[in-house]
Amino acid sequence: MFASVTFCLIVVLLFSAAEAENEILNRITNLEKECKAEISKLNSNVRDLQSEVEELKAENKWGKEQLQDLMAATFTTEGKLRPRRQGQDDLVAFFATIRTAQPYLGQGQTIVFDNVITNLGGGYHQTGLFTAPYDGVYVFSVTLVTAFDQSSHASFFKNSEQITVMYFHGNAIHDYDTSTQTIVLDLYRGDIVSIRQTESAKSYHSNDHCLYSGFLLKQKLSTGTVG
Structure with a gap:
């Protein structure tokens, strides 16, 4: 009788351990999925930021060119004020x-x-x-x-x-x-x-x-x- 009870207890313990292991594996799998999704989102954000940085660089370059054109149209190479454009x-x-x-x-x-x-x-x-x-x-x-x-x-x-x-x-x-x-x-x-x-x-x-x-x-x- 005692042996049967012991055997049943061992079976229960083994089942519980397997169930716990499965639960842990499921949690790990879910965490991996969540991490991958978060990494994918972060990569997308990084790409968006890189695109914005390139746009800002282009705008900055354009702004510098416009400023140079404005300075060239306003001042001579000697630093003198140019006349007004014909209007x-x-x-x-x-x-x-x-x-x-x-x-x-x-x-x-x-x-x-x-x-x-x-x-x-x-x-x-x-x-x-x-x-x-x-x-x-x-x-x-x-x-x-x-x-x-x-x-x-x-x-x-x-x-x-x-x-x-x-x-x-x-x-x-x-x-x-x-x-x-x-x-x-x-x-x-x-x-x-x-x-x-x-x-x-x-x-x-x-x-x-x-x-x-x-x-x-x-x-x-x-x-x-x-x-």
């Missing part, structure tokens, strides 16, 4: 015609386009002179019509320098003759552009037949001049 307030453009007759212009006399239609920036004067208000590249165009049965020469001048020559040959055809030129000039602020008569006692057609125009194509920002 609405910096528009320079003019258009004028010869409304009133100017008979018998003298040699070297400036041709006056007295009817000013457009004068943005105030560079053109009714004396026939255009004064550049900014450093930059300018475009000028002129069309001249001679008086009847006249031949003549006229020229674009930059300050006192003759730039071009226009020729009219009206007396050969006993009619009016016309000439048109368009030029591009690199000017500094204060440079003067004019159209001058290069022969004496010559006339041009009035009543808006002769046209003169110009505009600032591109303002230069590298000279340190205040615009």
Whole structure:
């Protein structure tokens, strides 16, 4: 009887030990799964952080480039403040015609386009002179019509320098003759552009037949001049 009880107790103890071992194994297995899931989540977070770091690096690089561009646009290499970029307030453009007759212009006399239609920036004067208000590249165009049965020469001048020559040959055809030129000039602020008569006692057609125009194509920002 005692032996049977002892045997049953041993069986119970062995069963309990196996059950406890299984419980421990299950807990270990669950812990492993939880650890793997947590590690996977941490790896995902790390990848997200790395992606954010790369984005921040890219933004930082872009910011530095923008700052360098801004500094380059604002200051010269000598540290001087650059002029403002060309904007609405910096528009320079003019258009004028010869409304009133100017008979018998003298040699070297400036041709006056007295009817000013457009004068943005105030560079053109009714004396026939255009004064550049900014450093930059300018475009000028002129069309001249001679008086009847006249031949003549006229020229674009930059300050006192003759730039071009226009020729009219009206007396050969006993009619009016016309000439048109368009030029591009690199000017500094204060440079003067004019159209001058290069022969004496010559006339041009009035009543808006002769046209003169110009505009600032591109303002230069590298000279340190205040615009």
